[in-house]
Amino acid sequence: MAEAGESWPRTLAEQDDEREATWRERALNAGDALKTAHAEILTQRTRVCELRGEIRNLRAEWTEEAIQRITTENTTLKQRVRQLTAGNRTLDDRLQAARSNLRFQDRRLADLEARVAEPGSAT
Missing domain, CATH: 1.20.5 (Single alpha-helices involved in coiled-coils or other helix-helix interfaces)
Structure with missing residues (x-):
């Protein structure tokens, strides 16, 4: 204990x-x-x-005036891009048409040259 x-x-x-x-x-x-x-x-x-x-x-x-000016410029630039895109499309269409006309004229010229060069056509 x-x-x-x-x-x-x-x-x-x-x-x-x-x-x-x-x-x-x-x-x-x-x-x-x-x-x-x-x-x-x-x-x-x-x-x-x-x-x-x-x-x-x-x-x-960025003042409120600056933000408004930039927004306006952005809108103007977007419109200009749309105009230029449409103009580009128009010019592409004209170019394709001109190439098509050129191909047609080349074929016609070749046909006329062939007719002139044929021996039996000098009658």
Whole structure:
């Protein structure tokens, strides 16, 4: 009993030390995690501020008047592209017609040359 009585307080003390060490380790881990979280939050806040500044700068560059002018120019350019495309189609059609006429004229010329060159046609 005396031996058991003496070891019992030691066992309780050892268990308390183990529990305290576990809690101390958890507290240190939580402290490290908190530092990491604060650093990440600071990094993200800094990035958000930078992005807000970029947005503000972009808005400042484009006034309503400039946006309207660019939109008008864009519309004008689209109309010009449509006109040039239609003109290009017309020119392509004319080119095809001219090539067709040239082929017809070449055939007719070859036919006339053949008639002139025939020996029996000199009557």
